[in-house]
């Protein structure tokens with residue numbers, strides 16, 4: 001029997017996209033949850049969870065991950081198959097190209113987005129930092145004024161906002177004489193919704209622990 005799904009933030013853009021995709025896929029959505037700490041409620045009820053909200057601070061994320069690890073949980077800042085492949089390609093490019101290639105990430109989202117940089121950009125940066133063995137202090141959020149020449153160890157991140165852009169991400173590796181750009185453009189929230197529902201189907205029956213879309217898609 002298909003799992004019954006409760007959507008938190010059901011009235012928002014993503015909540016509505018998930019409800020529409022669930023209808024297409026004949027997955028029952030039902031019940032209402034009180035607004036509050038919904039993750040704690042799901043953990044108390046031993047229910048598997050799929051988490052896709054972004055913008056949490058480091059401490060908050062640590063607290064949520066510790067809580068989520070008590071049940072089977074998929075946590076992903078981006079549920080699209082294309083973006084998850086972009087994560088894998090970025091890791092490969094950062095490893096092959098090395099620090100002689102300056103890494104910069106540019107993202108663009110609709111004017112209503114409340115957090116920056118996007119969760120997807122944050123994950124891309126994490127991957128580059130991991131491959132280059134750099135800490136978060138290497139990040140440069142935008143640049144302004146007399147910044148001096150770019151250092152070999154910095155990684156730039158630039159967040160553009162405007163219109164109804166669903167989500168664009170470009171990772172650049174620029175050296176003297178060549179530049180590699182990896183770009184993903186989302187044009188329909190349905191890709192996130194379908195991915196989240198794929199994760200919801202997958203997570204039922206898994207052991208407690210926090211998984212990501214690379215696990216769901218078998219990309220590891």
Ligand SMILES: NC(=O)c1ccc[n+]([C@@H]2O[C@H](COP(=O)([O-])OP(=O)(O)OC[C@H]3O[C@@H](n4cnc5c(N)ncnc54)[C@H](OP(=O)(O)O)[C@@H]3O)[C@@H](O)[C@H]2O)c1
Nearest residue numbers: 009011012013014015035036052053054076077078079192
């Ligand atoms: N993982 C992915 O693939 C993916 C893709 C796209 C977006 N996202 C993320 O998903 C989140 C939602 O995006 P959106 O575009 O749907 O935003 P949105 O349109 O602003 O909707 C957010 C919804 O969540 C509700 N909400 C806010 N705080 C809540 C709380 N503490 N408890 C329960 N409900 C709460 C809001 O209710 P009110 O209107 O009453 O405040 C609203 O219905 C963002 O963090 C975004 O970055 C993730």
